[in-house]
C-alpha cells in the first residue's frame with residue numbers, strides 16, 4: 001500500500017465531519033426555507049398590489065385577469081425561493097479566507113430530485129389545463145353574434161359591418177352584444193389589439209383569423225397595431241367606442257346617410273375616399289383632419305398640377321419627395337380605385353393646398 005492509498009483509505013473510513021461553517025446551528029436548511037417562504041409571501045403581496053391591467057371592458061377580461069393573477073401567485077414563489085436558496089448559500093456557506101479544501105462529496109439526493117421534478121410538473125400541468133379551460137370559455141360561440149370584418153393595411157384599420165353593408169374607420173360597438181371579429185390583412189402582418197377587451201390577434205395576409213368578444217362597458221378605447229409593420233406602425237391606432245344599443249343604431253343610420261353621398265349620388269366623396277383607402281394613415285392633410293407623418297404633407301405640395309398628383313397616386317415611385325423613400329406607398333391605387341374616384345381625389349387634393 002502506497003502512502004497515498006493509505007491516506008485515501010483513512011479518509012474513506014473517517015466519519016463525515018460536521019461542516020464547520022454551520023457548526024452548532026440547528027436546522028440551517030429549515031431556516032433557509034423559512035426565509036424563502038416569507039420572501040415569497042411578501043413577493044406575492046407586492047405583485048398582486050400592482051395594478052397591471054388597463055380598464056376592464058369585456059366579459060372575458062375578468063377571466064383573463066384572474067388567470068394572470070394565478071400565474072403570478074404560482075411563479076413568484078418559484079423565483080423567490082430559488083433566489084433565496086442561491087443568495088443564502090452564497091452568503092452563508094462562503095469559504096473562509098485560506099480555506100482551500102473541497103466541500104464534502106455529494107453524489108445526488110434522490111428524495112430532493114423527486115420533489116423538484118414532481119412539484120413543477122404538477123404546477124405546469126395544472127396551469128396548462130386551467131389556461132385551456134379559460135381559452136375554451138372565451139372562444140365559445142355566442143348567441144346573436146354580430147360579425148365585424150377588420151382589415152389591416154399599411155397603416156390603417158378598416159372596419160366593415162357586413163350585416164349593415166357599412167365600412168368605417170372608427171370601430172363602434174353596441175354594449176353587451178357578442179361580436180365576432182374576422183381579421184384580415186391587405187399587405188403585411190399586423191396585429192389587432194384592443195387592450196381593454198384583452199383581445200389581440202395577428203392579421204396575416206392570406207388568412208382570416210377570428211376572435212370573439214363581448215364588450216360590457218360603455219366607453220372610449222383604442223384599437224392598436226401590435227406588430228411592427230413598417231414606418232407608420234406607431235401611428236396605426238384608431239378609436240373604439242362602446243355605446244348603448246340605441247346609440248349604435250343611430251350611429252349606423254347616420255353613417256349610412258353619410259356614405260350615401262350626402263343625398264346627391266353622383267360624384268364620389270373625395271374626403272371619404274381619402275380616409276377610407278388609407279391615405280390618412282400616412283399623410284398629413286389639414287383639410288381632412290389627417291396628421292400622419294409617414295409620407296409628405298399633401299396640403300403643402302407647393303406648385304403642382306393635376307397631372308403631378310394623378311401620377312403620384314397611380315405610380316407613387318415616379319416622383320418621390322426628397323427625404324422620403326420609394327416603395328412605402330401602395331402601388332395598386334390605380335387598380336383599386338375607379339377612374340372617377342381618382343379624378344375626385346386629384347381635384348380634392350389640388351383644392352386643399354394651403
Ligand code: CUA
Nearest residue numbers: 190225227229
Ligand atoms: Cu400595422 Cu403595426
